[in-house]
Amino acid sequence: MTAVSNPKVTLIEEGEKITIKQMEAYSGQLLPEHKASDESVLVVLKGECNLKLAEKDHLLGPGSSLVIPHNVWHQIKVIQDFKALHVMPKDILFVFTK
Numbered sequence: 025m026t027a028v029s030n031p032k033v034t035l036i037e038e039g040e041k042i043t044i045k046q047m048e049a050y051s052g053q054l055l056p057e058h059k060a061s062d063e064s065v066l067v068v069l070k071g072e073c074n075l076k077l078a079e080k081d082h083l084l085g086p087g088s089s090l091v092i093p094h095n096v097w098h099q100i101k102v103i104q105d106f107k108a109l110h111v112m113p114k115d116i117l118f119v120f121t122k
Contacts, residue, residue, distance in 0.1 A: 032047070036109065040114075056120050060117065067110075070106065071105045072104040077098040078097065
């Protein structure tokens with residue numbers, strides 16, 4: 025079983041209603057499973073990941089994007105060193121599994 029660890033997150037831009045954060049993680053890293061109060065968009069810049077969303081796998085690589093619906097459990101497994109932009113409402117709330 026792979027240990028769960030947090031990605032490196034950097035604030036890129038913040039507007040009145042929207043926030044853009046950059047996520048970075050390493051090959052083999054399993055990020056925390058969570059759901060959010062609002063939908064968001066993940067845009068992969070570098071590397072590759074598998075995003076498990078509502079028990080369905082989505083393989084994402086450079087240039088790929090995915091709209092993540094609100095209140096749906098999801099988790100990222102990094103396949104190749106990974107960098108992505110996460111675009112979300114400023115007031116989004118996250119709930120993590122234990």
